[in-house]
Amino acid sequence: MDRQRNTVLEALLLERDFSHTGLADEVNEVVADLFGQRGRCTDRHVRRWVSGEARWPWTTYLLALEHIFGRPPQALGFVPRGKCSASLPARPSRPSSASTQEAPVHRRHFLAASAAATVALALGIDDTPVRGRLSMSDMDRIDRSIGRLDAHFFALGGGPLLGVCTAYVERLRDTLDGCAYGERVEKRLHASNSSLYASAGWAAHDSGEPRQAGLLHTASLQSALLATDPSAVARAWSNLALQARLEGRHREAVQITRAALDVRRVRQDPRIAALLHARLAIGRARTADRTGAARSLLAAEQAYDRVDTAGPAPTWLGFLSEGELSGLAAITHQALGHYDQAQAATVQALHLLPPAMRRSRAYYGVQLAEIHLAQGEHEQAAHTIATLDATSLDSRRITGRLAAVQHTLTT
Numbered sequence: 001m002d003r004q005r006n007t008v009l010e011a012l013l014l015e016r017d018f019s020h021t022g023l024a025d026e027v028n029e030v031v032a033d034l035f036g037q038r039g040r041c042t043d044r045h046v047r048r049w050v051s052g053e054a055r056w057p058w059t060t061y062l063l064a065l066e067h068i069f070g071r072p073p074q075a076l077g078f079v080p081r082g083k084c085s086a087s088l089p090a091r092p093s094r095p096s097s098a099s100t101q102e103a104p105v106h107r108r109h110f111l112a113a114s115a116a117a118t119v120a121l122a123l124g125i126d127d128t129p130v131r132g133r134l135s136m137s138d139m140d141r142i143d144r145s146i147g148r149l150d151a152h153f154f155a156l157g158g159g160p161l162l163g164v165c166t167a168y169v170e171r172l173r174d175t176l177d178g179c180a181y182g183e184r185v186e187k188r189l190h191a192s193n194s195s196l197y198a199s200a201g202w203a204a205h206d207s208g209e210p211r212q213a214g215l216l217h218t219a220s221l222q223s224a225l226l227a228t229d230p231s232a233v234a235r236a237w238s239n240l241a242l243q244a245r246l247e248g249r250h251r252e253a254v255q256i257t258r259a260a261l262d263v264r265r266v267r268q269d270p271r272i273a274a275l276l277h278a279r280l281a282i283g284r285a286r287t288a289d290r291t292g293a294a295r296s297l298l299a300a301e302q303a304y305d306r307v308d309t310a311g312p313a314p315t316w317l318g319f320l321s322e323g324e325l326s327g328l329a330a331i332t333h334q335a336l337g338h339y340d341q342a343q344a345a346t347v348q349a350l351h352l353l354p355p356a357m358r359r360s361r362a363y364y365g366v367q368l369a370e371i372h373l374a375q376g377e378h379e380q381a382a383h384t385i386a387t388l389d390a391t392s393l394d395s396r397r398i399t400g401r402l403a404a405v406q407h408t409l410t411t
Helices: 007-015 020-035 043-051 059-069 104-123 136-156 159-178 183-206 210-227 230-246 250-261 264-268 270-286 290-305 322-336 339-352 358-374 378-386 396-410
Strands: none
Touching: 007 043, 020 043, 020 059, 059 159, 136 159, 136 183, 136 358, 159 183, 183 210, 183 230, 183 396, 210 230, 230 250, 230 264, 230 270, 250 264, 250 270, 264 270, 270 290, 270 322, 290 322, 322 339, 322 358, 339 358, 358 378, 358 396, 378 396
8 A cells, every 4th residue: 555644643743833752752641641651652653653654553642642632543644454443442531520420331441442552552562673683582572462462351351452453463564574584583473473363363253353353363374374383273273163163163163173183283282282172072062972072071181181280381372271171161061951060160160260360250150140041040140140240341252142141131
């Protein structure tokens, strides 16, 4: 795409008597006021915005610019990268006396916007090089940023993070095309791209964007293949299998998962093997393969028994624990109609999952309520829903199921 100068922003700078450095300082002050941590905007960022080199700044700076000029991003001359980046979260503000009576949904939107901007600030997307020589230390920083993004996903859900993910995807694309690097760094960069695409795909799922999620997971697989990284390939196949299951293509989900497990290095990694076997059990249960589902559950348990829990785990597998495996086993039993076993396994999952895993705890809390309803236990379902902590959690997948349970209870 040809670069087009942002004449709107340029005119506003003249009108408000802002130099490039002056606007950068003002942006940093506003970021500090809104989020408690000073921004890292420089005159270089402003020059890129005016020249059109950066057509859609990342979320924290956009929120600050909206605050400074009192206009939405498009009215400042910025051009969204796509549907998701155009949906900028509402600007955080101090609640007035009138706003304290707003509906809970408004508070959730406020918290989501704050979360997205805080994550964007913490990641330091603009610190990722797009010119010059890329080193292994640069790759270490990139991977740490993606790890922090995954950690926020486990705590918040993916809804508020989709714009952050897509902004970082764009940044890493620029890095891939604009930097010089050797073969080892090239493979690391493709692996990091694969990881980021996978995280973005999960954020799209939570945001109710299944079509975009599929495109992102496919891109994750492509980058994993370029990286020749079996673990990244297995992760991408696993996510594509999950998407197939969510879309009702259960046999395809089974076939994809089995193909991932056919890779020897994947089978030898106990964490990945445990996850894939557990998801394979769900797929087999959905295709009425009771014997196969039981075998896969046993294989998942045996694989997890080989995990060295004292050793470091890849950040994307940080959610995998005994509690998560119990939850996945519960999904299998639920699909088979074994509600007593499903209930016991879900209760065990909620007991074992740490408080920090708020997204997983909410997911399995809703699942427990659904199991209660399937057994006609409406009072128990209502009690379970009442104890859920869904404040600031942003996942349409989870809130949609929660709303369905609440509708059933009220009707």
